[in-house]
Amino acid sequence: MAKKYVYLFSEGNASMKELLGGKGANLAEMTGMGMSVPESFTVTTEACNRYYDDNKKIAPEIKDEIFAYLKTLEDITGKTFGDPGNPLLVSVRSGARASMPGMMDTILNLGLNDTVVEGIAGLTDNPRFAYDSYRRFIQMFSDVVMDVPKSSFERIIDEIKEKKGVSLDVHLSAEDFKDMVAMFKDHFKEHKGFDFPSDPKVQLIEAVEAVFRSWDNPRANYYRRMNDIPYSWGTAVTVQSMVFGNMGNDSGTGVAFTRNPSTGEKKLYGEYLINAQGEDVVAGIRTPELIDTLAQTMPHVYKQFADTAEKLENHYKNMQDMEFTIERGKLYMLQTRNGKRTADAALKIACDMVSEGLITKEEAIMMIEPKSLDSVLHPQFDGAAIKDAKPIGTGLPASPGAACGRVVFSAEDAVEWHGRGHPVILTRLETSPEDIQGMTVAKGILTARGGMTSHAAVVARGMGRCCVAGCGEISVDEKAKQFILGGKTIKEGDYISLDGTSGNIYGEALPTVEASISGDFRTLMGWADEIRQLKIRTNADTPKDSALAIEFGAEGIGLCRTEHMFFEADRICDMREMILSTNVEQRKIALNKLLPRQRADFEGIFEAMQGYPVTIRYLDPPLHEFLPTDEEDIRELANQMNLTMARIRQIIASLHEFNPMMGFRGCRLIVAFPEIAEMQTRAVIEAAINVQKRYPDWNIVPEIMIPLISEARELAFVKDIVVKTADEIIANAGVNLEYMVGTMIEIPRACVTADEVAAHVQFFSFGTNDLTQMTFGFSRDDSGSFLNHYYDKHIYEFDPFSRLDQNGVGKLIETAVMLGRKAKGSLQAGVCGEHGGDPSSIEFFHKLGLDYVSCSPFRVPIARLAAAQAALQLPRAE
Numbered sequence: 001m002a003k004k005y006v007y008l009f010s011e012g013n014a015s016m017k018e019l020l021g022g023k024g025a026n027l028a029e030m031t032g033m034g035m036s037v038p039e040s041f042t043v044t045t046e047a048c049n050r051y052y053d054d055n056k057k058i059a060p061e062i063k064d065e066i067f068a069y070l071k072t073l074e075d076i077t078g079k080t081f082g083d084p085g086n087p088l089l090v091s092v093r094s095g096a097r098a099s100m101p102g103m104m105d106t107i108l109n110l111g112l113n114d115t116v117v118e119g120i121a122g123l124t125d126n127p128r129f130a131y132d133s134y135r136r137f138i139q140m141f142s143d144v145v146m147d148v149p150k151s152s153f154e155r156i157i158d159e160i161k162e163k164k165g166v167s168l169d170v171h172l173s174a175e176d177f178k179d180m181v182a183m184f185k186d187h188f189k190e191h192k193g194f195d196f197p198s199d200p201k202v203q204l205i206e207a208v209e210a211v212f213r214s215w216d217n218p219r220a221n222y223y224r225r226m227n228d229i230p231y232s233w234g235t236a237v238t239v240q241s242m243v244f245g246n247m248g249n250d251s252g253t254g255v256a257f258t259r260n261p262s263t264g265e266k267k268l269y270g271e272y273l274i275n276a277q278g279e280d281v282v283a284g285i286r287t288p289e290l291i292d293t294l295a296q297t298m299p300h301v302y303k304q305f306a307d308t309a310e311k312l313e314n315h316y317k318n319m320q321d322m323e324f325t326i327e328r329g330k331l332y333m334l335q336t337r338n339g340k341r342t343a344d345a346a347l348k349i350a351c352d353m354v355s356e357g358l359i360t361k362e363e364a365i366m367m368i369e370p371k372s373l374d375s376v377l378h379p380q381f382d383g384a385a386i387k388d389a390k391p392i393g394t395g396l397p398a399s400p401g402a403a404c405g406r407v408v409f410s411a412e413d414a415v416e417w418h419g420r421g422h423p424v425i426l427t428r429l430e431t432s433p434e435d436i437q438g439m440t441v442a443k444g445i446l447t448a449r450g451g452m453t454s455h456a457a458v459v460a461r462g463m464g465r466c467c468v469a470g471c472g473e474i475s476v477d478e479k480a481k482q483f484i485l486g487g488k489t490i491k492e493g494d495y496i497s498l499d500g501t502s503g504n505i506y507g508e509a510l511p512t513v514e515a516s517i518s519g520d521f522r523t524l525m526g527w528a529d530e531i532r533q534l535k536i537r538t539n540a541d542t543p544k545d546s547a548l549a550i551e552f553g554a555e556g557i558g559l560c561r562t563e564h565m566f567f568e569a570d571r572i573c574d575m576r577e578m579i580l581s582t583n584v585e586q587r588k589i590a591l592n593k594l595l596p597r598q599r600a601d602f603e604g605i606f607e608a609m610q611g612y613p614v615t616i617r618y619l620d621p622p623l624h625e626f627l628p629t630d631e632e633d634i635r636e637l638a639n640q641m642n643l644t645m646a647r648i649r650q651i652i653a654s655l656h657e658f659n660p661m662m663g664f665r666g667c668r669l670i671v672a673f674p675e676i677a678e679m680q681t682r683a684v685i686e687a688a689i690n691v692q693k694r695y696p697d698w699n700i701v702p703e704i705m706i707p708l709i710s711e712a713r714e715l716a717f718v719k720d721i722v723v724k725t726a727d728e729i730i731a732n733a734g735v736n737l738e739y740m741v742g743t744m745i746e747i748p749r750a751c752v753t754a755d756e757v758a759a760h761v762q763f764f765s766f767g768t769n770d771l772t773q774m775t776f777g778f779s780r781d782d783s784g785s786f787l788n789h790y791y792d793k794h795i796y797e798f799d800p801f802s803r804l805d806q807n808g809v810g811k812l813i814e815t816a817v818m819l820g821r822k823a824k825g826s827l828q829a830g831v832c833g834e835h836g837g838d839p840s841s842i843e844f845f846h847k848l849g850l851d852y853v854s855c856s857p858f859r860v861p862i863a864r865l866a867a868a869q870a871a872l873q874l875p876r877a878e
């Protein structure tokens with residue numbers, strides 16, 4: 001049997017979202033519930049996919065099927081497409097499985113032409129209405145289907161108004177609209193070189209095709225990538241017979257939510273306009289009335305609408321966002337869908353609905369989009385201020401939240417401006433450990449280079465600081481203290497604003513509002529904790545971050561990057577001295593300076609973590625991040641090491657690497673310089689002994705983690721140094737202290753030889769940042785510059801550094817877990833790469849049966865919720 005590409009509403013229901021899109025499926029459902037929905041049919045998402053498979057052409061049999069259903073629609077409505085005696089007009093609307101603001105939305109009044117408009121004028125005895133509808137249609141169709149910008153038509157409207165000496169559309173007459181139609185058509189022809197299509201069937205097919213095309217426009221592609229929506233879903237197209245809200249004062253149109261989408265309050269919330277069509281409400285030309293007033297103006301309609309709203313909410317068990325039209329006193333429902341809402345409203349609605357007995361706790365957990373919690377945890381732009389703001393550019397949304405401040409171009413300037421009481425945005429080509437103080441005081445960070453796991457991104461996320469990274473279009477001149485973006489020159493001290501959730505950059509000051517955590521947040525998180533099976537740890541390098549993570553619900557540290565503990569200005573010199581040492585004696589001197597600080601830091605972290613597990617990763621400094629570049633820094637180091645500046649430069653040159661990310665880092669440093677592991681082991685074990693003495697009730701078991709292992713024998717070599725040093729310290733102290741030794745798995749070779757590796761350790765922790773880098777063979781710092789080409793061409797749909805590539809990197813992880821646990825049944829396995837805080841990746845880690853994921857403190861709540869959702873939906877490997 002031939003495939004069916006078109007469905008009448010009476011043939012569908014809410015469970016058919018995949019095929020009919022959200023809009024089509026819900027309209028079908030409402031029809032089934034006996035509500036008055038204008039007759040319609042839906043062209044399926046499969047037809048959209050077929051359109052792309054057929055080289056962007058609608059296949060003849062699909063066109064035939066559309067026309068066959070058009071005939072059915074004519075039969076049901078008793079109206080005929082293109083017949084001036086009794087014309088059928090339709091709206092054409094896009095509708096993907098998930099609602100997507102990036103796509104084409106709606107074309108109204110399709111089917112109008114020069115003869116049909118006359119018919120409507122006669123039938124309604126309202127030529128003004130007829131020509132107003134016609135000019136709207138020409139404008140909308142030209143804009144969304146034919147790419148003739150809407151604004152070019154607005155100019156014509158302004159001309160006519162000026163000529164007539166009026167300021168509002170309502171003051172224009174039927175004749176004015178008639179003139180407008182003629183002028184619009186001329187304008188169209190001038191622009192396109194052919195006449196505005198007058199055949200309604202041609203209009204219909206062009207509109208359907210435009211919806212399909214809009215699935216692949218840059219806005220839609222971007223939205224999909226941000227929201228984990230696969231390209232393969234496609235969009236459906238709903239063709240619906242028109243009802244008219246602009247037929248007089250007993251007609252109108254509006255939108256409403258069953259609860260307040262900003263606060264969650266349980267009260268019908270919305271607005272409507274009398275004698276208007278849908279786009280008037282959105283366009284903001286006239287001020288709509290609040291929905292409550294409909295109770296006075298049209299009490300019957302209001303009651304019917306309020307009842308319908310309640311019925312829909314109870315039916316969908318979710319807050320609904322509805323569109324409706326009133327045609328000559330009769331209510332029609334044009335759409336219902338789960339309403340978009342702020343995170344605060346989402347939490348309140350979920351908790352309220354549980355109290356009302358409408359949903360279960362499990363359903364409440366499924367109702368919240370984990371990533372949306374970002375906006376509860378970070379400052380956001382003031383809603384009114386952001387509404388009309390236009391970004392001057394975009395970069396990668398590296399760390400969420402909103403920030404507004406004065407631009408500075410160096411860490412020192414950031415500290416200085418901050419000291420003078422100014423909020424600052426630190427703008428750099430890229431950041432390095434030298435910038436850490438500047439990053440700490442900044443409201444936000446903007447970089448020209450670097451990806452989602454670059455230094456700026458990882459550090460900013462750890463701090464909960466807003467960051468937009470890798471903005472390719474920006475031209476930064478750090479010396480001249482200015483940058484150019486979107487044609488605008490921004491100088492030091494100018495205000496800009498950043499949205500770390502979308503990656504948008506604004507060349508102006510936009511006010512922000514602080515984050516606040518509600519009781520509903522805690523309630524929902526508590527339910528999530530009861531359900532999830534994955535443990536959630538955090539990536540933290542300081543006692544302060546550790547304490548914050550505990551507050552956010554972390555159950556341990558999964559990654560303490562010890563090299564990050566030396567970022568601060570008064571410490572980085574000692575770290576550099578260690579790196580630049582040319583012999584063991586020198587290095588031991590430098591290490592001895594580092595030891596007491598590191599021990600004190602570890603004590604602070606053990607204390608902050610109150611006996612929860614703490615995984616300490618041994619030094620893994622990619623050399624390029626730590627070597628000094630500034631004259632000043634080189635001078636300071638020369639003084640400290642008692643060497644000439646020329647000698648320091650010489651050593652730096654000798655350490656230069658072409659590929660630092662694949663260079664002399666991680667365990668390779670320890671293989672070359674075992675004294676580094678000896679110092680770090682001493683610091684960890686002594687700190688643990690000290691804190692255990694202070695808090696005898698806690699059971700402190702430090703987890704020592706060796707990074708960047710690729711070969712079991714190199715791990716064995718390093719582990720021997722750790723065990724020998726640790727056992728000696730413990731024996732000398734005369735105490736009992738357990739500790740664990742594990743390794744990061746971040747090189748493909750370690751994954752495929754995981755059975756050999758596991759023999760030497762008690763745990764694996766997957767460093768999915770490096771594992772992604774090494775598996776794809778592209779740099780985590782540089783891939784931002786070319787990945788866009790891959791998205792445009794649909795080769796990749798998302799950034800593999802943000803969302804785990806389950807097919808490739810995921811398979812390596814699966815192999816490693818399987819081999820590792822076969823060799824050692826008790827092997828603990830977790831994830832500490834950035835993917836540990838990404839909901840779709842967490843789902844995958846849950847399925848694999850990992851013990852925990854670890855992420856930056858601010859992502860801990862997101863991970864708790866995502867893990868609970870995974871537990872509710874997916875089985876887990878034993």
Ligand code: PEP
Nearest residue numbers: 746767768769770832833
């Ligand atoms: C990783 O590679 O995933 C990891 C956590 O280590 P880092 O980001 O410090 O290289």
Ligand code: MG
Nearest residue numbers: 746767769770
């Ligand atoms: Mg790594």
